[in-house]
Amino acid sequence: MSPERADGRRLKGERRRRAILDAALRVVERDGVAGVSHRAIAREAGVPPASIAYYFAGIDELLVATLVESADLLVGDIARMRERTPPEGRAWVRTIAENLAMMIDERRARTIAEYELYLLAARRPALRPAARRWFEIATGEVDRAVDVDPAAIKAVLAAIDGLLLQALIAEHPPGADDFEPALRHLLRPVLADDG
Structure with missing residues (x-):
């Protein structure tokens, strides 16, 4: 050939x-x-x-690959956020708020699907490494940007997951302006906020 x-x-x-x-x-x-x-x-x-x-080889392998693909999309999101955001606290808070609003509005179905796959990993051990990859990627990106206590990073990421889940079930989905105050509070230990 x-x-x-x-x-x-x-x-x-x-x-x-x-x-x-x-x-x-x-x-x-x-x-x-x-x-x-x-x-x-x-x-x-x-x-x-x-x-x-x-x-x-089976549905679980396909779902693992789908979760990995979603993690790779997260990497792309983070890279685009870095490209368009000056390295200071206030700008980062706004960029993250805008990204969360986009995940709830424009990419709502995908966000729901990703969380559903993520939660399925609690029942199917084969999916757990792929589900944890999201968290590891996000943690790694924050670690690269700032020097903070890993426990603070974990708390922020867990809180952002909670904000997204609450937003998905809200009567009126929140926008960036709605996310920003909570994010400013959450990110205080992670990002040096200049005001």
């Missing part, structure tokens, strides 16, 4: 795997984890059901 043909097959395989991962997240967004099956994901991805088994 020629190298070009092998590369073409590899690219086609990568596209199909990506389509399956994207479809899995859409199924969780729409139907919850209870709606996840080989057949449902294959239908959503537009691939034969056997393709799911070819790329993933």
